[in-house]
Amino acid sequence: MSRLPLPLRISANGACSLVLAFLVLPILSVVPVSFNRSSFIYLPPKAYSDAWYGRFFADTEWRSSLLHSIEVALLATAMALVLGTLAAIGLRRVGGRLRAGLAALFLAPMIVPVIVTAVAFYRSALDVGLNGTIIGMSLGHLLLALPFVVINVGISLRAVDPNWIRAAEGLGAGPWTIFRTVTLPHVVPGIVGGAVFSFVTSFDEVVIAVFMAAYSNKTLPVKIWESIRLEFTPVVAVAATMMILIAIVLYACAQAITPKAREGGL
Amino acid sequence: MTASGLSLHIAGVSKRYGSFKALEPTDLDVRAGEFLTLLGPSGSGKTTLLNLIAGYSEPNEGEIRIGKRDVTRLAARHRNFGMVFQNYALFPHMTVSENIGYGLAVRGVPREESARRVAEMLALMQLGSFADRSIQQLSGGQQQRVALARALVIEPDLLLMDEPLSALDKQLRRQVQLELRRLHLKHGRTTIYVTHDQEEALVLSDRIAVLDQGRIQQLGRADDLYNNPINSFVAGFIGESNLIPVIVKSISGSRALVESEGLRKSFTVEAGPRIEAGGNAQLLVRPEHLLITGKMEAGGYDGISAEIIEIAYLGELNQFTLLLESGQTMTAREVAGRSLGLGAKVHVAWKPGCARVVTSSTREKEKKSNA
Numbered sequence: 001m002s003r004l005p006l007p008l009r010i011s012a013n014g015a016c017s018l019v020l021a022f023l024v025l026p027i028l029s030v031v032p033v034s035f036n037r038s039s040f041i042y043l044p045p046k047a048y049s050d051a052w053y054g055r056f057f058a059d060t061e062w063r064s065s066l067l068h069s070i071e072v073a074l075l076a077t078a079m080a081l082v083l084g085t086l087a088a089i090g091l092r093r094v095g096g097r098l099r100a101g102l103a104a105l106f107l108a109p110m111i112v113p114v115i116v117t118a119v120a121f122y123r124s125a126l127d128v129g130l131n132g133t134i135i136g137m138s139l140g141h142l143l144l145a146l147p148f149v150v151i152n153v154g155i156s157l158r159a160v161d162p163n164w165i166r167a168a169e170g171l172g173a174g175p176w177t178i179f180r181t182v183t184l185p186h187v188v189p190g191i192v193g194g195a196v197f198s199f200v201t202s203f204d205e206v207v208i209a210v211f212m213a214a215y216s217n218k219t220l221p222v223k224i225w226e227s228i229r230l231e232f233t234p235v236v237a238v239a240a241t242m243m244i245l246i247a248i249v250l251y252a253c254a255q256a257i258t259p260k261a262r263e264g265g266l
Numbered sequence: 267m268t269a270s271g272l273s274l275h276i277a278g279v280s281k282r283y284g285s286f287k288a289l290e291p292t293d294l295d296v297r298a299g300e301f302l303t304l305l306g307p308s309g310s311g312k313t314t315l316l317n318l319i320a321g322y323s324e325p326n327e328g329e330i331r332i333g334k335r336d337v338t339r340l341a342a343r344h345r346n347f348g349m350v351f352q353n354y355a356l357f358p359h360m361t362v363s364e365n366i367g368y369g370l371a372v373r374g375v376p377r378e379e380s381a382r383r384v385a386e387m388l389a390l391m392q393l394g395s396f397a398d399r400s401i402q403q404l405s406g407g408q409q410q411r412v413a414l415a416r417a418l419v420i421e422p423d424l425l426l427m428d429e430p431l432s433a434l435d436k437q438l439r440r441q442v443q444l445e446l447r448r449l450h451l452k453h454g455r456t457t458i459y460v461t462h463d464q465e466e467a468l469v470l471s472d473r474i475a476v477l478d479q480g481r482i483q484q485l486g487r488a489d490d491l492y493n494n495p496i497n498s499f500v501a502g503f504i505g506e507s508n509l510i511p512v513i514v515k516s517i518s519g520s521r522a523l524v525e526s527e528g529l530r531k532s533f534t535v536e537a538g539p540r541i542e543a544g545g546n547a548q549l550l551v552r553p554e555h556l557l558i559t560g561k562m563e564a565g566g567y568d569g570i571s572a573e574i575i576e577i578a579y580l581g582e583l584n585q586f587t588l589l590l591e592s593g594q595t596m597t598a599r600e601v602a603g604r605s606l607g608l609g610a611k612v613h614v615a616w617k618p619g620c621a622r623v624v625t626s627s628t629r630e631k632e633k634k635s636n637a
Contacts, residue, residue: 163355166322169342170349171369171420181368185359 027244034237041232052234062239065223068134072209072219073202075138076145080198081191083142084149088190089183091150092157103150110147114207117143122211132214140212141202148201149194156190157183188257196254200247271456272333272423273298274319279328281314288314290480291328298333299454303467305503306477312460313428315477319458320426321345332423347424348417352432354409356401362412363388363397369420387415407438414446418455425457431466443469464504476500478627496539498548499627508556508596510549512623517543524549524623528592529570538624547623555620556598558586558612569615572596574608588614 004012033041037049056062087106091099109117121140122131130136160183168178206221213222224239274296281289289311296302304312317323319330321342330338337345348369356365363384370380388394391411401409410430417425431439447470450457461467467474468488475485476499484496488504495501498509512524515532522537524547533549541547559569575595576587579602586598586606596614606612 161353161355163351163353164357166320166342167349167351167355167416168357168368168372169322170320170345170347170426171372171416172343172346173368173372174343177372181372182357 030237030240031244034234034241036234036237039233041234041237052238056235056238056242059235061218062223062235065218065220066239066242068217069203069220071134072137072141073199075135076141076202077195077198079138079142080145080149081195084146084194084198085153085187085191087146088150088153088157088187089179091154106150107147109143114144114205118208118211121208125212131212132217133212134217137209137212137217137219138202140208141205144205144208145198145201148197149191152194152197153187153190156187160186192254192257196250199250203246204243270421270454271298271425273300274424274456274458275329275331276315276319277329277331279315279318279325279330281311281318281323282326287480289318289325292482294475294482294485296456296458298456301450301457301459301470301472303459303461303471303474304477305461305464305467305474307462307503309479310477311480312462312477314480316426316428316458316460319424320347320349345424346420346422347426348420348422349426350410350413350417350428350430352429354413354430354433356409356412356416358401361398361400362393362404365401365412366415366419368416373420383419387419391415406434407442410434410442414449418453423456425455427457427459429461430459431461432463439466446470468504474504476503478503483627494538495550495622495624497625497627498550501548501550501624506553506597508551508553510551510594510596511626512547512549514541514543514545514547514623517541522623526592528594529590530592531570533621535621535623536619538622540625541623546626548626550622550624551596551616551620553585553597553599555617556588556596556600557615557617558588558598558600558606559615560612569613572612572614574606574610574612577606577608588612590614 029043032045033043034052035048035050036042036045037047037051038045087102091103091106094102118140121143125131125136125140130139164182165178168182173181204221205219206225209219209222210225213219218226220239220243224236227233227236227239274294276292276294278291278293279289280287280291292311292315294302294315304315306312314323318325321337321340325338328338329336332345332347357368360368366387367380367384370383375383385394385397388397391414393408393411393415396404396408396412401412404412410433413430431442434442443466450470459467459470471488473485473487474491476483476491478499484491484500486494491500491504495504495507501507502509510526510529512526512533514537515523515525517523517537520537521534522541522543523532523534525532526549535549538550558574570590572588572590574586575589578585578587580599582602583599584602584604584606586600588596588598590596598614
């Protein structure tokens with residue numbers, strides 16, 4: 001990059017900055033809005049206040065929707081991690097055409113329009129009485145989160161030399177010990193990455209949640225969506241700010257954990 | 267030599283992958299304390315056989331015993347062998363000590379005993395100062411020693427090695443060969459060693475099994491394989507050889523009368539095993555057994571006219587490439603000292619009793635039928 005002539009470099013940097021601003025600024029604009037004193041939306045705000053944060057936490061519906069979102073996302077993430085890691089390991093073991101077919105199946109929810117998945121899942125859930133339940137919503141989100149774990153863990157598994165497994169086996173280690181001491185230290189980065197993606201995918205998911213949520217267990221995105229149809233109060237901006245914050249914290253944690261994870265041994 | 271480790275018995279073991287026969291039914295007995303090399307080109311079945319011994323794959327038929335124990339259907343982790351892999355397969359997220367101690371840790375050996383045995387191994391392999399290093403900080407030769415230490419520290423019944431020196435440069439390889447030999451002579455651990463490098467096999471082994479096309483072609487001591495190869499494949503794979511296609515005319519006692527169509531000549535030579543009158547076979551002469559003379563010596567050995575087309579100086583030896591009238595080439599070696607010029611017309615003969623007729627290997631029979 002630094003080899004480019006100066007005028008070209010300036011215009012390239014300028015173009016990049018514009019694209020970045022276009023992507024990020026609308027999202028970040030909710031942060032000042034949430035500190036607005038007025039109940040109308042001004043940008044930039046004419047006066048600042050944290051009053052709307054008080055309103056957010058005082059309102060049981062907002063508060064419980066945040067807790068529901070966290071609960072659903074944690075459940076979906078836990079299931080996605082276990083199933084996705086097992087699936088990724090399994091995919092490494094089967095060969096050729098079967099692997100390609102199974103991989104396509106696992107990754108399908110990324111390609112199938114979410115609304116289709118949501119309707120199909122909604123219809124199926126009716127038969128087993130999962131509609132309106134937290135576990136039902138988590139299972140719906142599991143569909144969307146699973147591909148992220150399969151992909152992330154799958155990529156880190158590629159770094160695991162099959163001969164390490166055979167060497168450990170020859171030295172007397174059983175399958176679980178081999179997984180714990182040889183495979184796992186190398187796939188922790190993939191698992192952490194998959195976990196963050198899973199959590200965030202579920203946490204901000206609205207389509208399946210709208211279909212699956214009951215009145216008493218709305219998630220935060222569902223609550224935001226309902227509120228904004230009635231009135232756009234700065235409380236919505238507070239909710240959005242919380243979501244951004246949680247996403248940033250998660251990515252930061254993932255970054256902090258990943259390099260350390262490699263050093264684990266027996 | 268003290269023998270440690272157990273004997274290995276393989277009876278009628280075979281392995282197929284689909285319709286591909288990786289290993290034909292094979293018998294092999296390895297004595298306790300013996301260093302046996304499986305030598306062959308890639309695809310010869312040597313690695314297949316090693317993996318069956320280790321239990322990384324299961325045979326279709328046959329029986330494998332380590333000592334008195336039948337391990338044919340036993341999982342690899344219960345077989346108590348140490349293995350050194352071609353790429354070493356060291357665990358990159360562990361230190362040198364942790365790598366060496368892995369087998370002891372999974373066996374539940376108490377911490378103090380494990381530490382003592384790892385320390386002994388580090389000292390034996392001259393790795394003492396590397397105990398806490400990570401694997402990535404080691405050179406190829408050091409990694410090789412860690413891999414060997416990791417395999418030996420568990421006091422295995424068998425030591426299995428899969429081309430462990432192929433990643434090292436030539437000079438280091440020779441040095442490690444000698445170290446391996448010394449280590450084996452000292453501890454006498456039963457060792458199965460896989461390689462495609464005949465020199466390595468000759469330096470290290472008590473006995474060598476030469477494999478080709480999923481079959482042990484011949485099993486024996488190095489000198490035995492060199493002097494009495496069972497067929498043209500073994501002759502070509504162990505040492506260098508000149509092979510001339512011939513037809514066996516008749517056999518009397520240990521000698522056979524053979525005829526070369528290309529040379530339009532008949533010779534009486536030693537008959538190798540399984541030679542039958544009327545069949546196609548190969549006449550084998552080692553380069554050092556060829557004699558080059560200026561003219562045919564009357565009453566001397568059988569001779570062939572040839573032209574010197576290439577001379578290579580190998581230090582103490584000169585190597586001549588000779589073009590025969592039939593269009594074939596032969597290689598001759600002799601102690602340097604004589605000046606023979608390029609293009610010289612000469613006669614070639616062999617020392618009495620040094621030419622043999624051996625059967626064509628299946629490989630060469632196939633080549634012929636494809637042609």
